[in-house]
Amino acid sequence: MIIWLGMLMTTFCHAQVDKVAVDKSKRRLYLMQNGEIIREFRVALGKQPVGHKQQEGDKRTPEGLYTLGFVLENSQFYRSIHIDYPNPTDIAQAKQNNVEPGGNIKIHGLKNGETLPSDYIQSFDWTDGCIALSNPDMDEFLSLVNEGTPIEIHP
Secondary structure (H helix, E strand, O other): OHHHHHHHHHHHHHHHOOEEEEEHHHOEEEEEEOOEEEEEEEOEOEOOOOOOOOOOOOOOOOOEEEEEEEEEOOOOEOOEEEEOOOOHHHHHHHHHOOOOOOOOOEEEOOEOOOOOOHHHHOOOOOEOOOEEOOHHHHHHHHHHOOOOOEEEEEO
């Protein structure tokens, strides 16, 4: 009975988050329910955080409306969830500029094997365009969101 109740509560928590919002200028990720913030996390961004991702290798974090996809438990980072960048608009813009849009954008934890404290690592932008959380925050994030949740990334 207790296990069933725990599963019910976990399912209920998942159902609460209907949108993820990222404010790049504040380095914050928000979990939203009916337009209200229910949880806030500190994030690190791509090494060139200002502006929308234009092409592969530009070290920028995309801006716009996307969807969270599959979770990866085994990669070079502590857990991750895929963001469906590039979307059709990104692809069209890259084609118009005769460049590759890039991809493989995720929300993830720290790099595996990182020995520096997460507070230090998260105090600067260090990814190639992804959104990074501390490992404990990544665990909490993944416990509260589902595949298919919309994510809106603001400048």
